[in-house]
Amino acid sequence: MAASGSEKQVMIVAIDDSEHSTYALNWTLDHFFAINPIFNLVLVHARPSATSAIGPVGPLYAGANDILPVVDSDLRNTAARVAETAKQLCLTKSVNDVTVEVVEGDPRNVLCDAVEKYHASLLVVGSHGYGAIKRAVLGSVSDYCAHHAHCTVMIVKKPKTKH
Numbered sequence: 001m002a003a004s005g006s007e008k009q010v011m012i013v014a015i016d017d018s019e020h021s022t023y024a025l026n027w028t029l030d031h032f033f034a035i036n037p038i039f040n041l042v043l044v045h046a047r048p049s050a051t052s053a054i055g056p057v058g059p060l061y062a063g064a065n066d067i068l069p070v071v072d073s074d075l076r077n078t079a080a081r082v083a084e085t086a087k088q089l090c091l092t093k094s095v096n097d098v099t100v101e102v103v104e105g106d107p108r109n110v111l112c113d114a115v116e117k118y119h120a121s122l123l124v125v126g127s128h129g130y131g132a133i134k135r136a137v138l139g140s141v142s143d144y145c146a147h148h149a150h151c152t153v154m155i156v157k158k159p160k161t162k163h
Contacts, residue, residue, distance in 0.1 A: 019158065
């Protein structure tokens, strides 16, 4: 979607509590927001539901109703910490105009829905660097978004450290 007049395009950056996400956000801020940013920045964190975090055995567990509020509270605290850390990182890079959204759901769907909601031109996701087997079992958020998001998807990979 092209910007009309002085209206900026929207860039969404996926955030979570991984070092890959932090690296991707840092990289994006350094390369797109250092001088005269052309994008409005939206940070999106997909928070899993308590039932999905417990897994399929959870509902069968006799104490599941007792543990769900604890798990939910922990997930909410993690989401708040992720959002606050990302906001602070933006502020340290002098990026003050940022929208942060936490949405409950599967990251693949949450990110693609956010692209539609904000009419984003670019979605940035970090790569966890999973191998083929792990990616096949867990699924790849970046791969899913690359095929299903209705915008350009940039996958930022953290360079491997040399030992």
